[in-house]
Amino acid sequence: MKIGELARRSGLTTHTIRYYERIGLLAYADRDSSGQRRYGADILVWIEFLHRLKETGMPIREMMDYAALRAKGSQSGPARRRMLEQHREIVRARISQLSANLVVLDQKIAGYASAEQGTLDDDEN
Amino acid sequence: MKIGELARRSGLTTHTIRYYERIGLLAYADRDSSGQRRYGADILVWIEFLHRLKETGMPIREMMDYAALRAKGSQSGPARRRMLEQHREIVRARISQLSANLVVLDQKIAGYASAEQGTLDDDEN
DNA sequence: TTACGGGTTCGAGTACACTCTAAGTCAAGT
DNA sequence: ACTTGACTTAGAGTGTACTCGAACCCGTAA
Numbered sequence: 001m002k003i004g005e006l007a008r009r010s011g012l013t014t015h016t017i018r019y020y021e022r023i024g025l026l027a028y029a030d031r032d033s034s035g036q037r038r039y040g041a042d043i044l045v046w047i048e049f050l051h052r053l054k055e056t057g058m059p060i061r062e063m064m065d066y067a068a069l070r071a072k073g074s075q076s077g078p079a080r081r082r083m084l085e086q087h088r089e090i091v092r093a094r095i096s097q098l099s100a101n102l103v104v105l106d107q108k109i110a111g112y113a114s115a116e117q118g119t120l121d122d123d124e125n
Numbered sequence: 126m127k128i129g130e131l132a133r134r135s136g137l138t139t140h141t142i143r144y145y146e147r148i149g150l151l152a153y154a155d156r157d158s159s160g161q162r163r164y165g166a167d168i169l170v171w172i173e174f175l176h177r178l179k180e181t182g183m184p185i186r187e188m189m190d191y192a193a194l195r196a197k198g199s200q201s202g203p204a205r206r207r208m209l210e211q212h213r214e215i216v217r218a219r220i221s222q223l224s225a226n227l228v229v230l231d232q233k234i235a236g237y238a239s240a241e242q243g244t245l246d247d248d249e250n
Numbered sequence: 251t252t253a254c255g256g257g258t259t260c261g262a263g264t265a266c267a268c269t270c271t272a273a274g275t276c277a278a279g280t
Numbered sequence: 281a282c283t284t285g286a287c288t289t290a291g292a293g294t295g296t297a298c299t300c301g302a303a304c305c306c307g308t309a310a
Contacts, residue, residue: 003287013269018288019267035288036276056230081237084234091226091227095227097180098180098181101181112203112206115202128256160305185297186296
């Protein structure tokens, strides 16, 4: 497929796909006779994985490191596993933090709700 | 207290405190006779709350809206409650998303671990 | 009195992750 | 032949949230 179709199917823009190739997140794509990028379907799996890393807050730099390991082939498996394990801890910590903050938010909202019932005055935050 | 002490106690830098004042996240602080900012202890509570909003991913623009409502006094309570309720939904969604991605990450790591045991080959991501 | 550790303002600079523009090429449809 | 839409490159611009620098002022201890 060409870059436009990949864009539609991956949810990235063509700009972003080229940008990712430039910085090494996506491998340099084979070009056809007129110089246009041609992709196989397997790149969608990789982009989806990148999307997950991004969604979980991994910085692009780290994704680049991961991509570089991946490009070295299966011998880099253990290193990639270690990266993912570290990242997993960050994600777990983030979930805990958000959950804790969610509790405080709930309390705050309950405080406002009470104030609206006239049973309490609010605390000015 | 002066800005330096507030910085130490709040975890913000003096630069950031002045920046927050500039954009309206913190109220314009009273100045002493030599023009230096003087803060009461109550601002720490507000900064801590701002920190929570930030940690949960609220953009500064929205925090500014919230701060503006707060500056209007207790009559803005209901509007603030609605803002927090909307934000709470965003936080809940984010936690769900992270949790879902965490599961995938676990599977991926398990896949690498199996590959290292020699029981499977990896899938090249 | 002079050095020091604060503080002040304004405006410029930084990091991240895109996002877009300019100027051009190319293939297919009418 | 011409238009349309998709593609190419290099490089500039954007938005967010700070972060820092320059040039200056002010109060206190040696």
